Amino acid sequence: MNAATQFSVSQFDAGLVLACPEIFIGLAACAILMLDLLLKDSQRAWTGVLAIVSLVLTALLVAIQPVTTKVVALGGLFELDRMAQVLKVVTLLTVAVVFVYSTDYLRRRDILKGEYYVLGLFATLGAMVLISAGSLITLYLGLELMSLCLYAMVAFDRESGIAAESGIKYFVLGSLASGTLLYGMSIIYGVTGNLELAAIASTVHTGLGDNVGLVFGIAFLIVGVGFKFGAVPFHMWIPDVYEGSPTCVTVFIGTASKLAAFALAMRLLPEALAGSQADWSQMLIVLAVLSMAIGNIVAIAQTNLKRMLAYSTISHVGFVLLGILSGTPQGYQASMFYMISYVIVAGGAFGMILLLARQGFEADKLVDFRGLNARSPWFAGMMAILMFSLAGLPPFIGFWAKLGVIQAVIGVHYTWLAVIAVLFSVVGAYFYLRIVKLMYFDEPTDTITIGGSTLMRTVLSVNALLAFGLGVIPGTVLELCQRALQ
């Protein structure tokens, strides 16, 4: 048995200190659930405020943790490294921003319920557990906690038929994927005799490279990871769920859960199965190329912005996989940077839909953005920044993300893969440009003034300007990712 599993009480206490942000947010979620019962409907916004405050506090707690090297605690179940720290802070802040966007949106459609925030907090807790997982058990536990909350969030608008349909779809397919993942984990456990990631890594490293069972297990893991990421051919749920969910849940799935999926992939593949990198790289190449192809091409045919962004997510996942499959620290750093920048930009893009939405009007059609420049030059400019960033144009953050992963794949001599990637990003540029075209070149059909609270408008503007500012000076975030994954 591994030494880390033989823990004493004092080690357990030390582990609790490391996990204190998770414990804090779990307690906060419970407290908010109780408090929400005492609030009248008119005071419901306080639930949101409390949720946001607890998220920011948790982010602070994570940020002040002194992390130098990887620390494994709680009997090998929990591990804290720089990657976990960065991903957790980004996830928490993302969820906080999502909650700011959501509060406004939910209030305007009269579905402002406390459950939304509580479920969101528990999902965040799940994501944090997943990010810090040190063993297959906690990995799965975190994933399921997050997923179950998300299934409920998708369907939480009880009046909406399409939301219920999406919820069921997401639940059935998600459970199938979780099952597949679990099956893969059980095979890995059977082959290596370990549940701890570090122990699996050392077992695989010391000569299980050609084990058929191991490759078999990896294939199942890849299916599970591919599903959670939404990589082709496991992407079918993404467009339907994105379109059917209330937009404030779509943005949650599109941002925070993608960060968790990235952590899942990183923990399972490069960390636990580094020894079989040749095997999973080959599988990921297929997923990456297909995702970039299907995502970018099918997005052109969409008339619904949420569906278009769904396919755009799929294509961006292809790029993230490019970095992971390169199997080098540079590649992982590039993928992590890609993921963070994608979350910033996608959060802003969904935020724009939320901003334009109002009572009885979703603003999720492409044509709803027609002539936005005449209605609000400022927000048209913000949306243009976000679209150019998604298209990977400098000087926006999306460009550095693409630069990084392309550098990573050329670094391992997959130049052909880099050429495929850039060619598909030209295809992708077309549909992002179409949004800019609608906003700037067409005349508005809708003249109602844009709503949104001052807070939401400010946060959204900061979000979009971040995509621009970090595009001009990307050094800090790049260094952060570099330090996180050395």
Next chain:
Amino acid sequence: MMFGGHLLSLLIWVPIVGGFVVLGLSERIAAAKWLSLAVSGVSFLLSIPLYTAFRTDTFAMQFVERWPWITTIHAEYYLGVDGISMPLILLTTFTTVLIVVSSWENVQKRVAQYFAAFLILEGLMIGVFAAMDGVLFYVLWEAMLIPMFIIIGVWGGPRRVYATIKFFLYTFIGSLLMLVALIYLYLKSGSYELAVFQQMSLTLTEQTFIFLAFFAAFAVKVPMWPVHTWLPDAHVEAPTGGSVVLAAIMLKMGGYGFVRFSLPIAPDASRELDWLIIALSLIAVLYIGFVALAQRDMKKLIAYSSIAHMGFVTLGMFIGFQVVASTGRTSGIELGIDGAVVQMLSHGLVSGAMFLCVGVMYDRVHSREISAYGGVINTMPKFAAFMVLFALANSGLPGTSGFIGEFMVILAAFKANVWYAFLAATILVLGAAYTLWLVKRVIYGEVANDHVAALKDLNGREFLVLGVLAAAVLLVGVWPAPLLDVMRATTQHLAEQLLVSKIVP
């Protein structure tokens, strides 16, 4: 050194920051116009010290600014100019002032955004010419597409959306292949510095692929046949200012790319593949010349004439290898490149002026069809005089700037092979044919219709713009020596670089 050594930074950032301020003025149109004029004027004044303080005795980069930018990928904020990029920067600042003045009254819609787009574009273009770091260059090169995309799309003609998306995607696909090449070079050398790229040794296979990747980016931009089809569309649909900036400066970036990247980074591949460029250039000169003859739309005609003239530029850059091969003498390389650069600058002035002339007529009649005009000289004598001058410059009349570059390139072609020179010289005939025929149909003859009869001659503002351009065209045509002096050291150095193989034995 003046401005604490930040002259290039000022030249880049004054227009960009000014552009954003103008953008903020949205409703205050008069203020936006005057501020734009001030910003473009200040940029032009700032660019003058580039010329006056330029040292002509060295090929080294001047006005260098160098700061770390993104340490993780070793990208630097590294600026500098040499004898080739300095004149192009002057051309950019000069043209932008003229665009601002010429657009004073003929833009009605979203005026502040229009002027802001041009100012931001100016800063980015200057940055492209000044960037000495691969990433910085690429960032500015791509960022430039955004304002141009908006300019054509918002203020363009009826088919503007098609034209602007075509323009964007064509240039984007070429640029991305260049990005792959830049990253490859970085991973091999550990630096994005262009000077390092130019010195590192590469096998012929590597050079060939890198050359082709750069070729994809620059050939589209120049544009060379057969990837030229975006240009007529973009020109026809763009507003006058957009056409001017496209013809005068953006096309030059392709040519600049060849001399800054393709030739020095992949000299052996350039030598191996020179037949490709020469063939495509000659096709552009001949075939596109005939296509220009057949046009009914004035802007389209000038657009095709631009492609033909840019064919001369690429021909001049690559003809030198043939000269060396056939005569063994190396002077041809320098002559060809000198001619190409002079041709770029001259074409910048002349084609810009031609588009402005079309703009002057379009503002009055709202038609670009040649058949809608005739006998303009009767109602607009001053304008007709300018138009004829620019038309003659466009056909390469001695004494105008158009002659110098073409003459030098033909001379270089003659040294390589008489037939190249013969084919290249046909542009002089064809160019004269389509340009003078245009002038005959539009300017001369009887007054064709009521619209022409009602035309008013140039106002003071238009007279000023065209007059300044006419002076510049004549100045370069009569006395090109200052320009050639500035370039000499740089082109000599480039010619030396091209003769040294980078292949490691």
